[in-house]
Amino acid sequence: MASSPASSSIALFFLLVLQVITSETASAKTCPISQCSPNGPDVRFPFWIRERQGEECGHKGFEVSCDDRSRTILHMSEAGDFIVDAIDYGNQTVLVKDSDDCLPRRLLEDEFVSSYSPFPAPAYKNFTFGNCSSEYSSLISPGSGVQRVDCLSLGRGSMVVVSVAGDDLARLWMSQHHCGTWTALIPWWWQPPTSLGESIWLRWDDPDCKTCEAADGRCVLQDSKKGPKLVCAHKHALSTSAQFAIASLFMLPWLTCIFGFIWFLKVRVFVHRRLDQISSNGVPGSAPPNGINREAVEIARRNAIGVMGIDSSTIESYPKTQIDDLGQLPRPQDDVCAICLSKYERNEMIRTIPECEHYFHMYCIDQWLRKNASCPLCRNNKG
Structure with a gap:
């Protein structure tokens, strides 16, 4: 049995959504989030742990490692190593402190702010x-x-x-x-310090992922013909192109049905008009040309416009009987018309369908058969 447009469009919709989600999930699995300790900061792009993640998972200058005390260590080229206490990916800041607990001495060193560092001090x-x-x-x-x-x-x-x-x-x-x-x-970097404490916030501007993070996405590197490029991968949302593809697949079956129905109506009107021209030959009341059988033309016309009943002459040929003054019926137990659900009264006219011998009020069954070529009780086709 052919599937309906609704079921087809729904199936295509879920298939495309599954494909998009699967592809985005695969991108996320390529560079999973890692930690040096359960309480440590999440390490993900642009940061990366050399021992657990490849270079494609991070950005230059953001390499970290885990020391023997499960601390997250940031390597800042000439400035040396710092302990990472927290990373705010939305604001693109990282909280660091000196591994020897002497941050003021590190801040006094010229190497702390290097032209090669991804954390320039503004x-x-x-x-x-x-x-x-x-x-x-x-x-x-x-x-x-x-x-x-x-x-x-x-x-x-x-x-x-x-x-x-x-x-x-x-x-x-x-x-x-x-x-x-x-x-x-x-x-x-973050705000002017009023004192020199144990830690300091550093900020990075490149790569810029603030817009992506604000949209509940993650920056990832994607291969292209010109080399790796930065893209925003959304975990739950779909890209504009994916949304357009889903909308197109969802609407296509419905548009096909609409245009098909319009075409059917045009053909039906054309056939109806053509048969009217054949039956009347352009002059109302005239006989069909070339000896065409008027009854055949009438049946063809009725079929063309969707009328599936029986022609009047056939209905008139079915036996009709008037109930006598005593109200006797062919079958006394069948004393209710199955169409109007009213009991048969004296002197009413009933009509019997020859094939099944079911009878009804004449005015009820006549109207029924003009629209339906089957018995209301047994549904045997009479056409």
Whole structure:
């Protein structure tokens, strides 16, 4: 049995959706998300772990590795290695700290900001450092404007403090305690630092995947004739081309049915008009030309316009009987007309279908047979 347009379109729809989802899932499986530890940050494009993912899963300058303590280590060329605490793929930022817990010393190194680094610092801020006697360590308070940098306080009897340059309270504190001072530019990425803590946010601009991440997608590298190119793979959504293909496949069977139905109506009207011309020869009431049988023309016309009943002359040939004053019927148990569901009354006319001998009210069965060539009870075809 031929399938309907609806079932065909639905089948094509699900097949295409399955193909698109399968292809996108395959892309995601090529470069799976990885972690150095269950609590560690997710590592995915543009970052990649050399031991677990290939170079096609990441971008240059974003290589990480897992150390013997299951920490995620970011390799920053000349600047060295840093521990990764968190990665924000939507804002394209990464939180790092020094593996030796001395971030201020790393920030003072010229190699920290390199022209080869994918994490360029957009701005810098001046910080004032002071080399002071350690006997004043207990006098450092939140209101003093300075903070002690333990990892830089390596000299015996001395300590290093730091503050934002231009802080009057910090400058007064260092002056009162006879600290030797110097100023250094510290790079910043996310927001201007007010102090030098244990970690710092770095930002990257290339590759730019913010729009893709905002659309709940993931950037992946896809092979092309010109080499690998960056594309956005959506896990649940479909691309514009896939949506257009699905809509086309869904609408095609329906459009075919609509145009086919219009064509059928045109052919039906044409045949109907042509048969009318043959039956009347252009003049109402005239006989058909060339001895064409009027009854045959009438049957052909009725079939052409979709009328599947019996012609009037045939109906009139079926036996008709008037119920007498006593209301006697051919079969007393059949005392209800199956068409109108009314009981037969005295003096009413009934008509019997010869082939099956079922009878009905004459006006009921006449109207029925003009539209249907079968018995209402047994459905035997009379045409």
